[in-house]
Amino acid sequence: MIKFGTGGWRAIIADEFTFQNIRLVAQAVAIDVKNRGKEDKPIIIGYDNRFLSDTAAKLCCEVLGANDLKVLLINKQAPTPLIMYTVKKYEAVYGLAITASHNPAEYNGIKIIVEEGKDARVEDTKRIEEIIETIDKFKYITFEEGIKDRKIEIINPFNDYIDTIIKMINVNAIRDKNLNIILDTMFGVCKSTLLTILLTSRCNVEVLHDNRDTLFGGRLPTPTSHTLGKLQRKVIENNVDLGIATDGDADRLGIVCNQGEFIHPNEIMSVIYYYLLKYKGWRGPAVRNVATTHLIDKIAKSFGEKCYEVPVGFKYISGKMEEVNALIGGESSGGLTIRGHIKGKDGIFAAALLVEALCVTDMSVHDLLRKIHEIYGEVIFKEANLKFESKRKESLKNKIYVNKELPKMPYEVEKVSYLDGVKIYFKDGGWISTRFSGTEPVLRIFAEMDKKEKCLKVIEVFKEFLEL
Structure with missing residues (x-):
């Protein structure tokens, strides 16, 4: 299952982040580009310092080049913002950044960047996910063939x-x-x-x-x-x-x-x-x-x-x-x-x-x-990242977001929002929010109050309520 979270598709190397899955993502991107009639625009590929990032970048180039798309590969390890800048500069249809950003070292991933150098929207990644489900094979050429046939070009956008x-x-x-x-x-x-x-x-x-x-x-x-x-x-x-x-x-x-x-x-x-x-x-x-x-x-x-x-x-x-x-x-x-x-x-x-x-x-x-x-005025901000067994995720989601159960808070509540996860606003201006990470099996709790003790207290109330 290849699923894109808030920062792209991230997975553990050799578990789900495999050569097969990397090629599937690249093939899905190629199909999407052709479905939308954007074959005339290039695709930017960049990668970071992680294990296999450079290899994964070449795999993507090989698949996209085999689909007769123009691929521009950044010549060395590159920051994600530079890749986004390059997508904008070259008016590319997509950018693929091989990175798992701040995740632990055993992770790697692919971040999708869309036209004008923007983070991919939910509808963009959903479209790619749906295409992946239909793919039973992918095309690819060798990297050397792609360079020779000018389907793959190496670029240096650092100075710009x-x-x-x-x-x-x-x-x-x-x-x-x-x-x-x-x-x-x-x-x-x-x-x-x-x-x-x-x-x-x-x-x-x-x-x-x-x-x-x-x-x-x-x-x-x-x-x-x-x-x-x-x-x-x-x-x-x-x-x-x-x-x-x-x-x-x-x-x-x-x-x-x-x-x-x-x-x-x-x-x-x-x-x-x-x-x-x-x-x-x-x-x-x-x-x-x-x-x-x-x-x-x-x-x-x-x-x-x-x-x-x-x-x-x-x-x-x-x-x-x-x-x-x-x-x-x-x-x-x-x-x-x-x-x-x-x-x-x-x-x-x-x-x-x-x-x-x-x-x-x-x-x-x-x-x-x-x-x-x-x-x-000064405010105190605290956060807690709570790991949980994957089998508990559905029950936690149901409790918080479906049944909308909330703990009894020690401070007067002004309103509750479900814009993203759940956020409780207190009448004194403080707040607490909780949401599931889009890239890791973690529940994130954030709180901001005028005193440290109050911050820690509302976080502890939520942790006890969720039994985490």
């Missing part, structure tokens, strides 16, 4: 992508500050792009974990307070201005401030949105998902703007951004973008924009956050 970001940031302001930065690539793919941008802006940069390690050093390749211990220590030991980390495919950002404190992605988005409105004088609403801080709402309101709430999945954020001409869109997992850039999350661009904010304001991330909290 880097130059596009450099044009969108205030490089002169950054050059004047001569920042000292430590960059943790987390054994991922951001080095060739983000490091170039930072060095071009005359930052002094030390790089951690920039070699290829398909086990990601035994850590999850996601920038969190649990995985960035070494970066935090190095920031303190070397007295640097900023620590930056990106996840395995560089679409998510993690930040360590000059005091060695991990800065939550909610706060990164808040700082960048506030900076764009207050210091750059830009205007526009914000878009966030149901599991992202409401501090964004307060910032938007103070500047006469609105914040829109959407389901989890960046396709919903980018879609709403387009609809309301939003200035910024993001999520609590560390992905964001702004108007005028690609229509997907980009940890590389977000990092460059944050560096600009520090240089223009002449403040650290810690100082900017303190200023924001003085104006809007």
Whole structure:
């Protein structure tokens, strides 16, 4: 069963992520392209540092080339945002990014990118899933044949992508500050792009974990307070201005401030949105998902703007951004973008924009956050990821979403939403939400309150209610 979640199709290598299934996905994409009469447009293929990613990329090229489609393969390991940019630049019908993003090392997958460099919509992936069910064989040629017959072409879009970001940031302001930065690539793919941008802006940069390690050093390749211990220590030991980390495919950002404190992605988005409105004088609403801080709402309101709430999945954020001409869109997992850039999350661009904010304001991330909290108040955000046996998933879904059973909460409830999972809004402005992960067998609980104890209390109430 090949099923696409919020971040694409992800599966355990040699279990479901097999050569056979990779070829089935590519064949289904080829059939879909022909069914829609889009054979004149190319398909972009890119891949990350994971085990078998390069091999899987070539398998996709071989199948698509055998179906007489034009395939453009990015010449080396590439960040997902660069692949999205390349789909847009070449006006491609599809992009296939071979990645499992922040999942554990035993996973790999395929992320579908559609025209204009957008995350695939539910209807796009559903169409491909339905085609897969009808396929009993696939076409393929050897990679060498595809190159020789010019059905497969190798391209290098790195310079264009880097130059596009450099044009969108205030490089002169950054050059004047001569920042000292430590960059943790987390054994991922951001080095060739983000490091170039930072060095071009005359930052002094030390790089951690920039070699290829398909086990990601035994850590999850996601920038969190649990995985960035070494970066935090190095920031303190070397007295640097900023620590930056990106996840395995560089679409998510993690930040360590000059005091060695991990800065939550909610706060990164808040700082960048506030900076764009207050210091750059830009205007526009914000878009966030149901599991992202409401501090964004307060910032938007103070500047006469609105914040829109959407389901989890960046396709919903980018879609709403387009609809309301939003200035910024993001999520609590560390992905964001702004108007005028690609229509997907980009940890590389977000990092460059944050560096600009520090240089223009002449403040650290810690100082900017303190200023924001003085104006809007401080909120505490907590999350819990609860693993469960697969046989329990249906009963849990029925309990929460079908029967709509909820625990008795210790605080007064204002309303309940089932936009994505279930979200309970409290009258004092706090909230708690729970939803099933689209990529792992995990139930995610998020809560935001004005005090840490209240956050932990409502999470515990939900865990006991679900017996997890």
